[in-house]
Every structure is written in C-alpha cells, then in structure tokens.
Amino acid sequence: MDIATKGVGRIASGAGLLDRERIVAGPGFNRWLVPPAALCIHLCIGMAYGFSVFWLPLSRALGVKQSVACPDLTLASALFTTSCDWRIADLGWMFTLFFVVLGVSAALWGGWLERVGPRKAGVVSALCWCGGLLISAVGVYTHQLWLMLLGSGVIGGVGLGLGYISPVSTLIKWFPDRRGMATGMAIMGFGGGAMIGAPLANILMNHFKTETSVGVWQTFTAMGVIYAVFMLAGAFGYRIPPAGWRPDGWTPPPAVAKAMITTRSVHLRDAHRTPQFWLIWAVLCLNVSAGIGVIGMASPMLQEIFGGALIGQPSVSFLDLTAEQKTLVATIAAGFAGLLSLFNIGGRFFWASLSDRLGRKATYFTFFALGIVLYAAAPWAAHIGSKALFVLIFGVILSMYGGGFATVPAYLADIFGTQFVGAIHGRLLTAWSTAGIIGPVVVNYIREFQIAAGVPRSQVYDYTMYVLAGLLVLGLIANVLVRPLADRWFMSEAEVAALQAKSGAHATGGSFGIGRGGLTGPALLAWAFVGIPLLWGVWVTLSGALVLFR
Template sequence: MTTDVDTPDDVLSAPRKAGFLDRQRIIARPGFNRWMVPPAALAIHLCIGMAYGFSVFWLPLSQALGPAPSARCPDLSLVAALFTTNCNWRVSDLGWIYTLFFVLLGCSAAIWGGWLERAGPRKAGVVSALCWCGGMLLAAVGVIFHQLWLMWLGAGVIGGIGLGLGYISPVSTLIKWFPDRRGMATGMAIMGFGGGAMIGAPLANLLMGAFKTTDSIGVWQTFVVMATIYFAFMMAGALGYRIPPPGWRPEGWSPPSAAGRSMITTRHVHLRNAHKTRQFWLIWLVLCLNVSAGIGVIGMASPMLQEIFGGRLLGLPDLSFDKLSADQKVAIAAIAAGFAGLLSLFNIGGRFFWASLSDKIGRKNTYYVFFLLGIALYAAAPSAAHSGSQLLFVAIFCVIVSMYGGGFAAVPAYLADIFGTQFVGAIHGRLLTAWATAGIFGPVIVNYIREFQLAAGVSRAQVYDFTMYILAGMLALGLIANTLVRPLADKWFMSEAEVAALQDAPASGQNGTTGSFGIGKGGLDGKALLAWAAVAIPIFWGLWVTLKSVIALF
C-alpha cells in the first residue's frame, strides 16, 4: 500500500528554499555588470573605516560632565572608571575602544571567515551593518547614562565584530569577479577602509558642533545620526553584492599558465589546511612586520614631527621643541595635524596604487619593493631630520605610509595566488590576526623606545633615530620571510570533484568552460555610474576637507 504523504526522510531531504540573504539568491544573472560590485564594497568599507577616526570623540567625551574640579578624578582606577557616573573619563580609558576595534576585527575575521564563505557576502554584510551601527547606538546609550562599560561593549566589542565581518565580506567576491585584476579590485575596496576616517572625522566634528549645547557635548546625538547614515550605506552595499556562477571568467580572459607564472595557482586549498602550510605563516609574518613598522609611525606622526623640527616649523630654526612657548606649541600642533592628514591621503592612495601595480609585477615582487625601499627610507629618515629638510622628511614618510596601506591591499591577492580563490576570504580572515598582533607590537616598540631614550637624556630631536633603525631591521626580517614564500606542493590542493561539491557545480565547470553568459560585462553603464557616484561624492568631500588642513604644513 502506498501513500502520497511525505515520510520524515523525504521531508529532511527536500531542498530548502533559499532565503533572501542566502548565498544562492545572489548568484549573478546574465547581463550583470561586475563593476557594480566594487562600489558596493566601498559603501561598507567607507563606513567601518571610521574606526580610524574615532579619536575625534576622545577629548569631548573626556569633558562629558563639564570642567568642574569635582568631575576630575585623577586617581580613579580603570575598573572604577567603567562604572562611575560622577567622574569624567580619561582619554587613556576611552582609547581602549580603539584597541578593541582592531583586536576584535582580527579575531572575528578569523573566527567567522569560514561561515562567511558558506553564507555569502550579502548575509555577512548585513550582520556587519547590524553590529557596527548597533554598537554605535549602544555606545550612545553609554554616553547618555555615562557608563563607559557600555561604550566598550557597544562600540568596541560589538562594533569590532562588525568591523571584522565588514572588512573581509567583499574580498573573496571581488577576487572572483576580477581574476584578471585581483590586486586592483581588492585595492579599491580596502582603499575605502583607509578613507573612512577622512570622511567620518570631519562629519563627526560638524555634527558635534551642531548638537553641542550648554548641557550636552553632542556626542550621543552624533553617534545616533552617524549610525543611521552608516546603516543605510552599509545595507545598500550588502544588498548590492552578487557572486559569479561557478566556473565563470571574464570573456576573452584565460587563467595564467602554471609554467608562465608559477606563483599564481589555478587550484584551491581548503580552509582547514591553509594554516598548516609554511606559506601561510610566512605571509603572516610578511604582513605583520610590514604593518608593525607602518602603524608605529602613524600612531606617533604628529608628536614626531613636532619634536624633531620644533621651531623650524615656524621658521625659527634656533628654537627646539622644549624652548617653544605654549602658543607656539599650539601653532606647530596645527601644522602637525596637516602632516597626519597628508599621511592619511598617502595611506589611502597607496592601497589602490600598490595593489594595482601588483597585477603587473606580481605580489611577491611588490612586497620586495615594500621591504627594500622601506629599509632604505627608514635608514635615511634620521639624516633627513638632522639636515633640517622638512620637505624630504615628509616625503620619506608619505612613501612609507603608502606602502603600509599597499601591504593591506595586496595581501588578499597574494593569498589568492598561493591558495586559490575558493576559501580566500576565510584565509584572509585568519591572516588578519597578524594585524591584531601588529596593532599592539608596532606602537609599543615606538612608544617605549621613545620613553627609554628620553629617560636616558637623549634630546627630542634625536629620540626617534634608534627607533627608525629598529623598524628598518623589522623590514629586513619581512624581506627574508617574503623570499622564502614558494608555490604550494600538490598535496595541499583539493581535487576538481571536491571543489565542484563545494560549489554545487559539475567538476567540468572548474576549467571555465561555462563561459561568460553575458555576466560581468566591461565598462560603466548607467546603474554602475550611479553606484560609483554614491560613494565618490563623500570621498571627494572628505578629500577636499583634508587637503585644506594639509595646506598649513607647507
């Protein structure tokens, strides 16, 4: 006797209808323009990149209860500061939010990178928007009730998780859409992360000025407005993501032959095996050492320029920093702010320039340039400082910081070259633990060597000399690590059948025989132009504001 009623096994084996956020729902259809994907990635990265600019809130928040002496509690412990409602917060206590950002970014990218590859970039982008913007709203509540622990939890922890997911969400997708221009594609997106503060910091200053009253510093209102704006942009970006069908490749493009460019593989390594290879840890060292050197300089850029050049910044070469009056120190601080802004521009531009160049000369050669040129520039920096050449000193550090940004932008393509594209987003997520390590290691080296030198009686104009030589030595170690990177042995790669099973596609589709289907056509059509305009307008506004502050430097 038979029945039409489904058995439990039938129910379990029935395919589940794909949800709106699922990976299956965002496979591109014929006619889709691949140039719609980079602005979607930029929309997310420009928002989460505000993490670099959060320091604009520290001074206003340190006066949240007003300037009354009773609100100053210099002996307050860190634990007490988390819960006090009667004492102003110290900048050092607020600064832990910045540390939490980048520690949680690296950790969340490493932990949930594998989930992202399965769930797809749209779902990851939505979760990122909820965490980053929701964290800002929770931080606003912390400001209203003067609870620092809520700010740490909201902006630092929850927001940091959103940073990690948002940062890696477009990487794998962009590399698959642009196999012919891997470096350029990831450089465009990661450029946005470097440029987020260029837009967000002046916007935050404008909003705080608009909301400030005699009873309010205007920060919680600024958090709410920025969270609302960012949520709209990030959701638009997440919903704009599309992924190519399995086996797709640009029309007229063929993968590079293994004989011609052996550093670029056409096969794929599983996520569970990537960290077992020597190549993963060598590239981890390459990124960590490059970032440690650069981030240490960025963190001390303003005081470094002021202490080295002192009165020379005001046309008073005989006055060292210690001999300047209070008003003169304020004047050179404004000039140093222009220096920091100029470094920000080179950080942003370097991400696109060096990543695009890596498509021409190869990723390994690009890192050779970073390390060899970086060693020479760090070693030359003390001489430039002592010669009194302000222009040469500034130029040296602009190039150094451009390579710092370029290191971030080129590393996803480096990983794709070595490990293939199937799990590159998740592998990149795990590699970002190098960033979390460098974020602690680099500033500690610069700060503690500076304090040691000052305690030993070294003048402020010379206190950074030894630091520059130490950083050059770190780059030399990175050069050795990069030299040891080799193509992987065959045992690490998955078979075509394994890759096909992961992609729900026939194995024969892996050789690109599926063709283009009219997907990913070149050029900018009307929709693509609108998408690019939506991210270009705030970028140009931030660029204009930054350039105005840089003018004071010269």
C-alpha cells in the same frame, strides 16, 4: 540561457533574501557594480581609524568645558564611574579593541562568511557596527565606559572584521584578470573612512553641542543611522559570479612549474598548516607593525623633531615653545597626519594595482627593500632640517603600509586559490591584531626610554626608525622564503565541484553575458554614491595639509 544558469535561477527563486543562492549573478549583470558596494561598507567601518576625534570631547563629557578629574581614577573604576570624566588613556582602549576584535572575528567567522555569502555577512556587519555606535551613544548618555567599550569596541569590532573581509573573495572572483586592483579599490575605502568620518563627526558634534552636552552621544546616533543606510546599500549590492565564470576574452595564465599563481584551491582546514600561510602572516605583521607605529605617533613626532621650525623659528626647540606656539604647531602636525592618510589610501590602490603587473612577491620585496632605506634615511632628513623630504619619506612609507593591506588578499589567492580566500584572509588578519600591539609598543617605549636617558626631543625617534627598519629586514626574509605550494595541499576537482554545488553557484564554463559592461549609467551612479563623499574627504584633508607648507 544555458541549463546551469536556469538552475541557478530556480535555486535563487526559493532562497531567502540574504542567502548566498539568491545573489548569484545572472546574464546582464555588470561586475563594475560590485566595487562600489564594497566601498559602501569599507568607507563606513574605516571610521575606526578616526575615532580619536572623540577622545577630547569625551574627556570632558561631564564637565563639558573642563574635565572633572579624579586623581585616584584607575581603568577599573573608570569603567563604572558616573562622577569622574574619563581619561584619554582609558578611552584609547577602544582603539585597541577595534583591531584585536577585528582580527579575531575575521578569523573565527571567515569560514561562515564563505558559506553564507557576502550579502548576509555585510548585513550582520552593518548591524554590529551601527548597533555598536547606538550602544555607545547610550554609554555616553549614561556615562558608562564599559558600555561604550562593549558597544563600539567589541560588538562594533565584530562588524569591522566581517565588513572588512566580506568583499575579498567576491572581488577576486569577479576580477581574476586584475585581482590586485579589485581588492585595492575596496580596501582603499577602509583607509578613507576616517577622512570622511572624522570631519563629519566634528561637524555633527559642533551642531549638537550645548551648554550641558559635548554632543557626542547625538553624533554617535546620527552616524549610526547614516552608516546603516550606506552599509545596507552595499550589502544588498553584492553579487557573486557562478563558479567557473571568467571575463570575456580572458584565459587563466598557463600552469608553469613553480609559478606563483595557482589555478587550484586549498581547503580552509589545510591553509594554516602550510609554511606559506605563516610566512605571509609574518610578512603582513612586520609590514603593518612598522607602519602602524608611525601612524600612532605621526603628530607628536613631527612636533618634537622640528619644533619651532614648523612656524619659522628653527632655533626654538619643542620644549621652549609657548602655549600659543604649541597650538600652532599642533595644527600643522594635524595636517601632516591628514596628508599621511592620503598616502595610505592612495597606496592601497596604487600598489595593489601595480602588483598585477609586478607580481605579489615582487611588490612585497619592494615594500621591504625600499622601506628599509626610507626608515634609515628618516633621521638624516630630520637632522638636515628638510621638512619636505621628511614628509615625502613618511608619505611613501605610509603608501606601502596601505599597499600591504590591499595586496595581501591577492597574494593569498595566488598561493591558495580562490575557493576559500576570504576565510583564509580572515585568519591572516590576526597578524594585524598582533601588529596593532607590537608597533605602538615599540615606538612608545623606545621614545620613553630615550627621553628618560636625556636624549633631545629632536632625536628621540632616531633609534626607533632603525628598529623599525630591522623589522622590515625580517619581513624581507620571510617574503623571500615564500614558495608555491606542493600538490598534496590542493583539493581535487571533485571536492571543489561538490563545494560549489552546495553553494548553488553552479559552473557556467564561460561568461554567458555575465559581468559585461564598463562604467554604464547604473555603474556611474553607484560610483558617484561612494565617490562624492570620498572626494569631499580628500578635499577636507588636503585643505588641512596645506598648512604644513605655508
């Protein structure tokens, strides 16, 4: 063992259990243990995507079998009422809060995360997300909407932000040879969280419901406990490599003039002052705006476009369907939404891994160029009545939506270096918060305008698709403008060394037996811990999606 490694050991022995110095890896540690730790957290917080499974039961929380409606109810009065059931529109504010608070908290505390390390951030994330679920359970039990919004929306939203970015810089530093693949593995979990959480929530609600309860507060409590176990296991599984560590046999690519991958680092205080930061911010925002608009309207879009064709009656429009037929159509549309979630998840790993070969800029060019063609072609696929082609088009679109999330951390590391990439990524996630407003507003308002103008339901989304294609044109331009940073933005070697000395992650200058090993016994167990629930979610989703093709 070298002097630097001994120094790390001495620091770690006197550090607190959650301190960054305590989690610097020593000889014999297998880097393949880190992605499952990240997945433990992302699979739990990813349930934010599946929270809509609670809306219908919560809309009859008082009436149980039928909603207790109050015609004069407003959002302000809904926050405190104990005699009226909540409207779905009021409950939907939690979904908005999730992603607004996620972006804001990631931006505010990204720098703190870099200082304290991923373990402490992961523990705080678990306390916020799971604690928020418990507070929401109290809110349902006492029928106080404001308490639910505070618990899961605000406090849980902070947990989302910290949990989402906690593994980013860690994984990039463990896998400098495969940055895209590493972040793709973790961020894949955020997309997969709803695949596990939504059916689990349905099972629990059916188990807990009674003649006097819809079973939601009990489900929140149970899921809060289950998620706490997984998230804390993930947080305590995190390790960081000593500064300067690199995998055996791997050397950084040679510095080439105008190369898109830097070997230096930009300080957090300077990153947002560069045009490159805001260009990549626009790239992410525009890619997500287009995709999130489709996700929010996937089910009604399929129903209104194809109507009776989904149940073998192509001559019957959506408005002419009977109540029973609409129920069947809604079931098929739910399968469509589930299938899109699979493309979303698979795209996160596929595109991020492919970006290691193509380069991040070329990968985003593919997202935008191919996306423009697909959005423009979607109305044509609908008009010729091809369900298979329509589903395939939106499957590819959603794969690139997920791929954009998974590829952007590696894009940032390429441009700004790895020293502050987690914190820079946190600030960039304000683009997600912005897109969460832009995308649904564009889709919903254009749809309403088209309906008011008398456009048939099967055609109300045509103009929307062309507008979303226009957003991608702007994203394509922003991506083309991204260039390597000028030398003046990078920190000196002395500054980097001083920062690393403060963290206790002293340089090793080589591998020294750290990070070696593939899927050994412990690594296989760690992957099984997260892989079995994920495979169960995939199976449930595929089973529901098969209805679409019957």
